[in-house]
Amino acid sequence: RKEVEQDPGPFNVPEGATVAFNCTYSNSASQSFFWYRQDCRKEPKLLMSVYSSGNEDGRFTAQLNRASQYISLLIRDSKLSDSATYLCVVLNYGGSQGNLIFGKGTKLSVKP
């Protein structure tokens, strides 16, 4: 089983739609969780951290379910500029020297 698994998509949605991405991780000792965004032919950039209580940043909401080892990202009122690949990321302290483990990403395409 891969350490971090995501549905690769693509998710094709109209502007204004709400879309949700899911991610599962295999290491129950994982301690920190993130969503990164990667635009086409660009480097990944941190979108938001994911906290146990869930957190929101504008139109973006991240949730963590430790019991199910599951992370989600919800995007409301999608914009054309949200088109990108979203990477689920897990940080394992004390494991592989604190390396971030990246999922392969979920591609989102928002259409007019």
Place this chain on the structure above:
Amino acid sequence: NAGVTQTPKFRVLKTGQSMTLLCAQDMNHEYMYWYRQDPGMGLRLIHYSVGEGTTAKGEVPDGYNVSRLKKQNFLLGLESAAPSQTSVYFCASRQDHEQYFGPGTRLTVT
């Protein structure tokens, strides 16, 4: 504050040639990483460093060597390039939670 920079941005090599990719960061980060990204494969860790003078193997280290002689620089070497090393290479540095990536190097080996 330039963040993470990579040199060169593009390169075409012939099979068997060697080259060095340079990564530099000005954030005084301890951790630095080299990844490759191929279509459908996601980011794969090649080598990483937890501090000046230290390096360690990642998921796909074969065919690559690295050095971290100075804290701000992390070099990735290809001694004898192969077509399978055609990829986009990303360097990154990290302190605490956030990992910062360089803009990438697009390498083609013919």
